[in-house]
Amino acid sequence: MDIISLKGVNKSFGNIKILEDISLYVKKGESVGLVGRSGSGKSVLIKILIGFLDKDSGEIKIDPTIKDKIGFSMQNNSIYHYLTVKQNLKYFSKMYGLPKKTRNIIIPEIIERLDLKEFENKLVKKLSGGTKKRVDIGCALLNNPEVLVLDEPFSGLDPELVNSLSNFFLELNKRGKTIIISSHGLGELRKICSRFVLVKDRKLKFISRDELTNAYK
Secondary structure (H helix, E strand, O other): OEEEEEEEEEEEEOOEEEEEEEEEEEEOOOEEEEEOOOOOOHHHHHHHHHOOOOOOEEEEEEOOOOOOOEEEEOOOOOOOOOOEHHHHHHHHHHHOOOOHHHHHHHHHHHHHHOOOHHHOOOEHHHOOHHHHHHHHHHHHHOOOOOEEEEEOOOOOOOHHHHHHHHHHHHHHHHOOOEEEEEOOOHHHHHHHOOEEEEEEOOEEEEEOOHHHHHOOO
16 A cells, blocks of 8 residues: 555756656555665655655545654754754654653653763764764654655764664664665665665656666766
């Protein structure tokens, strides 16, 4: 059963067409990798999917049982730079309406899992780009989402953290979470994803694992 479906979606900015007749179907528990050159429209597609941008035409359907259970982390982080790591997590957990008892459990778990313990009381503005990205991903996980949408989550991370984070996403997927992830890191996508989509020339094309190597040629 498809929990997310896009059919015939189009998007332009002025006279510039970004996406043309895009269709995408995602089943519960799938892990889908989006690939394509910078500027191909991957981020636009993701923003339409999560409701940050309106489509010009076409149809989008999201299973109502997961509509409020979609977590996302975009290229441009959504966190507050003048709050500490822990304050950001507390703020967004309250935005999700999590009770205090749940907050007291989930926040330390996220801090531990994303290797943020040494930064938890530091202002976000003083952190490296990679650490900010981990905080942003942590905020996306607070509501225990059924679907996790990630746009370039490995940007700015060192190889050790990339490996740790990719293993974490793989673990979430094995536990039944649906993952939609855009990345230039083909090795990480091969590890995490079971299906791959190429965004090129405004179109969307499903490609095999073997075809990933040529995705940027």
